[in-house]
Amino acid sequence: MKYEVIVVGGGHAGCEAALAAARKNHQTLLITGNIKNIADMPCNPSIGGSAKGIVVREIDALGGEMGKNADKSLIQIKMLNSAKGPAVRSLRAQADKKIYPQEMLKTLNMQDNLEIKENIVEDLIIENNKVKGVILENNKKIYSNCVILTTGTYLKADILVGDTRRREGPHGEKPSNHLSDKLKEYGFTIKRLKTGTPQRIDKKTIDFSKTSIEQGDNKYLSFSFDNKYYYDKDKQTPCHLIYTTPETHKIIKDNLNKSSMYGGLNDIKGIGPRYCPSIEDKIVRFADKERHQLFLEPESLYYDDIYIQGFSTSMPKEIQDKMVHSLPGLENAKILKYGYAIEYDAIDSKQLKQSLETKIISNLYTAGQINGTSGYEEAAAQGLIAGINASLKLENKEPLVLKRSEAYIGVLIDDLVTKGVIDPYRLLTSRAEYRLLLRSDNADIRLTNYGYQVGLINEQRYKSFEQKCAKVSELTQELKNIKLTPTKEINEFLNSQNSSTLKDGITLYNLLKRPEIIINNIKKYLKNQYNDEILEQVEINIKYAGYIEKALKEANKMNNLDNKKIPDDINYDKIHNLASEAKQKLKEIKPTSIGQASRISGVNPVDISLIMVYIKKEYFHESK
Template sequence: MYDVIVIGGGHAGVEAALVSARLNKKTILVTGNLKMVSFMPCNPSIGGPAKGTLVREIDALGGEMGRNTDKTCLQMKMLNKSKGPAVRALRAQSDKLEYPAEMLKTLEKQENLDLLEMYVKRLIVENNEVKGVELESGSFIQSKTVIITTGTFMEAKVLIGDKAIVQGPDDQKASVGLSSHLRELGHKTFRLKTGTPARIKRDSVDFSKMELSPGDDFAYSFSFEPEHLRILDKEWPCYLIHTKPETHDIINNNINKSSMYSGLVEGVGPRYCPSIETKLVRFKDKERHQLFIEPESASIDEVYLQGFSNSMPKEIQEEMVHSLPGLENAVISKYAYAIEYDAIDSKTLWPSLESKIVKNLFLAGQVNGTSGYEEAAAQGLMAGINASLKIEEKDPFILRRDEAYIGVLIDDLVTRGTSEPYRMLTSRAEFRLLLRHDNADLRLTDYGFNLGLISEKRYNNFNKKREDINSIISDLKTIFITPKREVTDYLTTHNLTNIKGKMPLYDLLKRPDINMNIIEDLFNYKFDTTKEALEQVEINIKYEGYIQKAIKEANKLKKEENIKIPQDIDYNQVQNLALEARSKLSEIKPLTISQANRISGVNPTDIQMLLIHLRKKL
């Protein structure tokens, strides 16, 4: 008897399995191919806008994705450095072969965790409560909870031109039967589509015709306590090119041969990462589209053509690739394809990611309608935590929208649902100034430690950083600067605005042209702390007004989060509630007034009627 069975070894599955095992739950990960755990069938990169913040949050809570990325990255850079801190994001180009290999080592070393190479056929369900799984071999495994993280494998079909093959990503076997079983149990499913571009032999590429896109010259890391820092002079380069008119002509002249536009595709594709055919159809006015040539691995002669996913026949793909600058003589090692798969209606889940239909069944990752490795890993972590808490009969761990992008992600899924592959975007977070890449540890490490996922040593280091930040901010309020000659000379020499009178360094740092380096230089003094702590000091002071405004708005949300809605409520008994609101509230079953307020079709008047009803029941 296991405490937790995790079905599927993708990014969601490994996080779920690791966290439940680390919480001392006897766990088994069941997946079709152990060598492909955490595999990257599409772009071998981690992070980017909003997604990078998800990875930092996973790390702050004790998850694995950040550490594994630091171990295996080929290149790393901070995006949007010239913009405000709310949209800055770290992105790493990972080694496609090393990433799963290192993750498998981590899984194999983890106590309380067994690994089984097998496909699951059905769940064992009694009285709407999951009791285990039935394997394709016909044998059974019993457990207290089950977490489904099947990614893009359920009833998967690979599509190239007019051909549809029942198959998972990268020639792996599709998961057949589990999807229909979930429908039998009452879960709605729908078809989604994603895709991947061609892979090119590196030695057939003429890089001299491309623009170099290097990584940053600073050793960033996703983990707040990295075990590995990359060696800057050994980074692998990326390159930038653009499509040409000839490329567009080839695609437009053969658009009816694409799986996307021939009628073969049933599922809805990702809006924010469209195929090249969709780009040309949707953005007809654009003369060219940006593409990146990115390394797949240090150990294989293969590069990835980012931005060029498609489902054209192979012979058309050859023409398309050869029309691009530097790829005139390119050799395609793997052709592009689209893939369709089944996902479940995420509105049938509680915010804990437990099914509302089958007790003790949790679902996480792309099976819930999301797109991307980072979104999957975040859900897997939360599902593993909540399955463990459910076994201990404790309240679920639910992050609010003002606490984490993870909170935004899951709330969007369970409250609003999705009809297309959901991608985490900074624009989805109304409190994005509070949910920054740089402060994920300050927001979430306390939770990770209290859950038992952060070691005491790491927690002590974190507390030292927090104390340093508070101490420096306090000092800057009490240390004053005056317009004496050496100060005005320094400011003038460095083309900085002079001061007119005595002022605290706290106020000086609010100026856009002043940073912590200047303050240290001006006073010939080095603060005894880390670069990350000084960054926090600077951001907190420079954006103080905006941050306080966001905190004030977040406090309103907290008040609504504290107003709980009984789960036995009959919305038909709530007077003056609109019919659409009755239907939506009955379907979603919100846990709080705050969640009810975010349901599409529920308006402020409906919320007031609901509040009146709840007060009468008190």
């Protein structure tokens, strides 16, 4: 049996990749070490967060699954930064760790053109630098046109606790021992990365009276633009907040050398994430901080594990017991699972094209932690793009490459392939230059067309999207058309809003520009009714028009550069005067556009000018 696409790994990247390819009518095989762990959440029990929540919305707009699946399994949800501007609002949900994988597996099982197989992949079949399939543990070969590697932390995974190192993945699963060596043979640079996870505590043994409660938002929210709600907003499961104590800090300091990372093991090569340090790191690096906050997050409604967010550690078990017992409310807590660090192999993401196809071996794609990222959302986003682009390649079509001004997914992938990673990469709003354009509320407006074009957004969904767009322009027009006159009633209303009264007439549109006026308070003057989503969209467009315009102008400049293509066969050695560092980096990264080249560190504006003049001279001279 020959497949069109083989996806290796059933995590968040693998599920999106497999679904995208199968939905685009390509015979797809998903190979996973253990079907039970499909779409597993081995770390925190939450989906979304700052910037990440927007990524989930983007995945949904492109026709991916994560948003829908999170909606089905969430037990608490809130809009982060709701007191700040619209650009930085982002959803974060506590997802039920039992339901999330269960729902995803259901979706996979119901998907046409998709088969799932349990096995371990240890090698690839490669002919003339083109991938032809995979070789399993038992040396059995399976052929395909494209392969997508989404191996997560399973390449030579080592679990580290205190002074012990065991060759296994999360949940004691079997890792792939040879695949990364083979990749190295094929020319990939292999990096060693590390991440970690905290303890899980038995809920029944926690005294919650010593904690403060953290509730979800008191309104219905969803990641997916389907806007379906599977939960009762009045019955959300809360989280709880506690702080480390001086006792905790003392235990950690006294036992620091027993942590795997601080002397417990002397063969640590992996580089851990700067943005998600272990509790040991926090206490060493911020020695003057008296306390660190920890969230107690419920993992599931179906079992009692409580996750201690912010307490990841690689201390020996007996020290972890002491650490946990020093926390308020956890004096008698029972640890169900101990924290650990995990080391794994990853490839150098600079060896990828913007499409996530590798530069060395054609038709081979990689997505997720193998590319050096961390986070479920980052993984899912790459998986979706890899799945789409492998399919487009099979269809002889141009790959889907999102711009930095179009999506956080564009920022993520461009950072990976242009700048590379040193420590596990996490998306942050500050990584986006134009975050005002990349909002949670407008992810569908930005990306639904792409999702529709590649065939992952169905007609029904597209129609409702078009209706939404029509409503937005209708409301905008109505606001421009309706003029309030300085009547007594209107001026009394304005007084009540602490807004200056009218002498002349004013359109609702211009009235809405006043900072103190919100759309919900003036919608009574409209003729037609609009839902909250439309009202919000139009309000943002009007209130922040100045800022949005400025961002668009800047984004256009960058897009112009991104639209200037660099030919594949360009010979940088022939460009005189190019700085040697620039030359070396350009040869390594092989940027496809002037824009991408300009974002490579060590490539200066002068080098860019030289490249542009050279290209014009060599390639376009005849067309003058």
